Amino acid sequence: MKKNKFMTFLKKYFYLFFCIGLFSLSICTIVMGRNYKLRNNDKNIEEFKEITDNLQKKKVDLVRNKQNFLRKxxxxxxxxxxxxxxxxxxxxxxxxxxxxxxxxxxxxxxxxxxxxxxxxxxxxxxxxxxxxxxxxxxxxxxxxxxxxxxxxxxxxxxxxxxxxx
Structure with missing residues (x-):
């Protein structure tokens, strides 16, 4: 009988710790995911600006190249x-x-x-x-x-x- 009560006591605490651990892991995952998205978003914005700047430079160079080809x-x-x-x-x-x-x-x-x-x-x-x-x-x-x-x-x-x- 004592063994049965002890087992139910262990099961309750085991499930309680398991639920608390699962809950804390899910919160950590959500918080870390948000931080990663924010960092990644800033990085994407910088890369986008760099790409658009390069495209503008290439367009100007492309027009010059076309004009030179047309002349030659x-x-x-x-x-x-x-x-x-x-x-x-x-x-x-x-x-x-x-x-x-x-x-x-x-x-x-x-x-x-x-x-x-x-x-x-x-x-x-x-x-x-x-x-x-x-x-x-x-x-x-x-x-x-x-x-x-x-x-x-x-x-x-x-x-x-x-x-x-």
Whole structure:
């Protein structure tokens, strides 16, 4: 009987210590996890800032590299890079630089559809820049029946914009 009471006494304390130990371990895990997340979050923010700074530097270097490639080469690759570069300038709202790049690659382009594509981009930039007379001049030079309809839509749009001003 004494042995039975002693065993139940041990079981109670064992379960009590087990529950207290489990509870304290879970609290320690939660506290340590929060501290780790805070430290890790600060580290992630610093890494993110460093990466964005590097990306900004690379973008500037990339634009310079594209401009240098465009100056040195006169092939299809330089035309494609020039189109991409003009798009970058357009998105940055540097319209005059985008126009200069497109005019430069227009000189070396021999493919008719590519020439018309470049001219269409020039028209779009002139419209965005609200400089309508060069855009109309470009539209007047288009004689291709497949592209003419698209350019005529821009012509109508430009004429409406001119009248509204």
């Amino acid at each position: 080469n006169q092939n299809i690759y330089s035309i494609l890079i020039g189109i991409n570069l003009s798009k970058q300038f357009f998105l940055q709202k540097k319209y005059t630089q985008a126009i200069d790049v497109l005019k430069r690659i227009l000189i070396i382009t021999e493919e008719e559809n590519l020439i018309l594509y470049i001219k269409l981009n020039l028209v779009k930039i002139y419209v965005k820049k609200k400089d309508f007379s060069p855009a109309l001049d470009i539209i007047r030079t288009v004689n291709n029946s497949e592209w003419n309809e698209l350019f005529q839509q821009y012509k109508k749009f430009i004429l409406l914009k001119k009248r509204s001003q």
